[in-house]
Amino acid sequence: MNEIELRFQIPESQWPAVRRWVAGTGKSVATEERLQASYFDTPERDLARAGFALRLRREGEVWVQTLKGAAPDGMTRLEHNVPLGADIPQLDVARHADHPAGQALQALLAELPEGALQALFRTDITRLTRPLRTPHGTVELALDRGALLAGEGDTLRSTPVAELEIELKSGEARAVLETARSWAIERFGLSLELRTKALRGDLLARQLDCAPVAGSHAIHWTGDMTRDDALHVLLRDCLEPVVGNASQIASGRHRPEHLHQMRVGLRRLRAGLRLLAADDDVALHALADGAGQLSRRLTAARDADAQAEAGWRLAMLAAWRVERPSAASAASDLPPATPIDVAALLLTPEVQGWMLAIIGWLARPAPDHAPEEEQGLTLVHRHVAQWRAATDKQVKRFERLDVEGRHHLRRRLRRLRLAMELTFAVPGGADGDKLSRKEIEARARQLARVHEAAQRLGALNDLEVGLAQAREQLALAMARGDVPAAAQAGFSLGWLRPRQKQALAKAAKAVKAVKAVKGLAAGNASKRAKPAKSAKGRKPD
Structure with missing residues (x-):
């Protein structure tokens, strides 16, 4: 069977309200069990890497062995349950031999x-469950509270569980989605959780x-895809980098790379949606706009991470310590930057x-059939x-661009690169053409x-951001009369300026190489079709 469900994390402040809703009233009353x-895997986590979860679970007085497969769309998973009776059983993967997920597991x-x-x-x-009828089908609400456990005795470790599952029992998947939107998100302000209990338990172990980190990798469409095919590939491959990484970030604990890969996924998603959307395709443009807006709102946090991780910054601080050993700690006297709460941003109902x-x-x-406009790409x-x-x-007037203009060009080149990756294997021109x-x-x-040009402009931008920060620190230190901090900020400016000039020269050379390319992105299509008009007011990302 296919299990269609969504999971949501519940903050402690919302637990009483969610529990009252799931408990129900009148004839629709919940049951509790x-x-x-116990979850099984190899010490090397081979099952988890392949997207499997294998468990033996006691449900009331009955044991059930369950195998679950991966969820490529974020809500649909292969699931096979085998009831085993009341006696404590031993694990036997052969119980799933007749199921597709079981066959894949046996091969592994x-x-x-x-x-x-x-x-x-x-x-x-402890699970509280209640059926809920909707206009599009019946869903089961399951409220879980308890713990994930690993180790024994003095080595026992635990992680609390407080989550809501909305699972389809009959009808359309839309029943799960609309219940999730109207209740979990809009009413209670809960957050989507793509991390399964199996994954979180494995982390605990x-x-x-x-x-x-769910990495965002290049996506390639092919000439035999319909537009609907291409859209599905795009959304599927961006799901984990965007929503999966967001689940980890929203938990309050993440590494800088989670945020970086999420923003790469957002840019890739936005570019792909814009490529596929006709001018009057309001739904796809809205989805693309949402990706762009979220990416821009996360920019400051990502820039702070990039600045902290920049190799040149470590070299600059090392040079400062050599220059002024006694004043090497002056930077600590400067007020720290206000941290950006990216988790709070991701937890908003809008996002x-x-x-x-x-x-x-x-x-x-x-769709039963592809509309005429979706027959090809x-x-x-x-x-x-x-x-x-x-x-x-912008490339032609690169020498006249200021810092903001170069950053704008970098965004355009990055968008163009993502578009070229997506369409790399899609022939241009008439249907049936093949790439030689x-x-x-x-x-x-x-x-x-x-x-290369986008990368060079990115390295240049990091140095120019560093220069802007050094100028601000210098002004602040001078206003405070902080001589040591002003000396360090002045040193930073002197250290960064020649490196910024070197980076600018390298970027100019790379941009010149792009300028020399003729008919770069459009292939045969540039000769046979007029460019489509763009939706007005849209910014590159």
Whole structure:
């Protein structure tokens, strides 16, 4: 069977209200049971990496063995349950042999040593459940409270669990989505949780507090895809980098790379949606606008991370310590920057609702037939040609661009690079055209040049941000009469200026290489189709 569900984390302040709702009144009253489970994997976490969760769970007086597969759309998972009776059972993966997930698991285990599976952690949960009828089907509300447990005795470790699951029992997936939107997000302000109990329990067993970063990788459409196919691939491949990393960030604990990969995923998603959206496609443009707005709101936090991690900053501080050993701690006297609460931003109903919309698009049933405008992806080359033309205007006047103009060009080049990645394997021109080896090699060279220019401008931007910060620190230190801090800020300015000039020269050379490319992004389509008009007022990202 396929399990269609969404999970939400519940803050302590909202627990009483959510519990009253799930408990219900009148004829619709919830039932409560205790669930105790052991989760199995290899010490190397082979099952978890392959997207499996395997457990033995006591549900009331009955034991059930369950295997779950991955959820590529954020809410649909393969699930196979085997009731085992009241006696404490032993794990036996052969119980799932007739199920597709079980067959995939058997293939995985065949490559591993015999007896590799171990009980790595367990759960002790009290679950309150109630059915809820909606206009689009019946869902089950499940309120879980308890703990994830690993170790024994003095080594026992635990993580609290407080979450709501909304699972489809009959009807359309829309029943889950609309219940989630109207109640979990808008009424109670809960946050989507893509991290399963299996993942969080595994982190506990390994004594880690952060899930692995979900990297955003290049996505390639192909010429045989319909527009709907391409949209599904785009949303599926951006789900974990965006919503998965957001779940970890919203928990209050994350690494800088979680935020970085989330923003890369947002940029990739926005570029792809814009490529696929016709001028009058309000829904796709709204989804793209949401990605752009969220990315911009996260910019300050990401910039702070990038500045803190910059290799040149460590070199600059080392040079300052050599220059003024006795004043090396002057920077500590400066007021620290106000930290940016990215978790609070992601927990807003606006952002959670947008993320839910991504999952909703993925959960849509496939169309019976593709409309005429979705028969191919020729539209995307017209959009790329338009983006190329806009980028060319700034490339040609690069020498006259100021700091803000160079940053704007960097964003355009980055957007163009993402578009070229997506359309790399999509032939331009009439249906049926195929890319020759020569065209593929030319596109690869073009893509490399755009990527190099964007990277060089990124390195330049980091130094220019550092210069701006040093100027602000100098002004602040002088206003306070703080001579040591002013000396360090002045040193930073002197140290950064020549490196900024060097970075500017390298960026100019890389941009010149882009300028030399003719017909860069549009391929054959640039010769056969007029560029589509863009939606007005849209900014590059």
